[in-house]
Amino acid sequence: MKKADFKVQSFKGGFDDNFTYLVTCGKTNTQFLIDASVPFREISSNVSHKISSVFITHTHGDHISYLDEVISSFPDLKVIIFRDSVSGIGGENIQGVDDYSKIQAGNLNIEVIHTPGHYDDSLCFHMGNILFTGDTLFVGRTGRTISLRSDTRQLYRSVYKKLLILPGDTLIYPGHDYGPKPYCTLKENIEISPLLCAVDEDDFVKRMEEYERTRLS
Ligand SMILES: [Fe+2]
16 A cells, blocks of 8 residues: 555544544545544544544543544444444444454555553554554553553553564554654654563563653653
């Protein structure tokens, strides 16, 4: 998939510098969202026809704050979500997906990667050389594992065994603007992130504990 095959627009806002992404297929003009964390009125002027689907990176409230608003604007819209979370989301057009499910939107192929750790229903979405990472991976660090249904060891396996094995020039688009810049390549991210330089799982657990001990807020 080449760059010209799609366009990604990012919208920042919501609960805590969240990002919602609007993706447009270059061939068919099909448009879809990654998360619903920003008021839809801030995105709608960029929608040419209708939103076909919304891909939910995980069901923490800030990532689905405006899901009802998007569904009421586009009643046919498909909601793509981890299979175990389907029953927690109301609506008719919910599509539960699993690790390595493949979804087509227009001419674009999106691969689902289940990445539990920050939250047990966390998904990343891989399209061409782009990876939408939700709260699993930010610019500068991984997500945190302080909430119910978090698991640091699972996060290690998700990040190190499923994401960091992708090509170094893969661009990550995270769920929040927490880093020195809004997006970067995996290779750059490893260079600036001590949490991405663990030698093994135990070392990662130690690094996460150290991070939580020393973070400012
Ligand atoms: Fe989260």
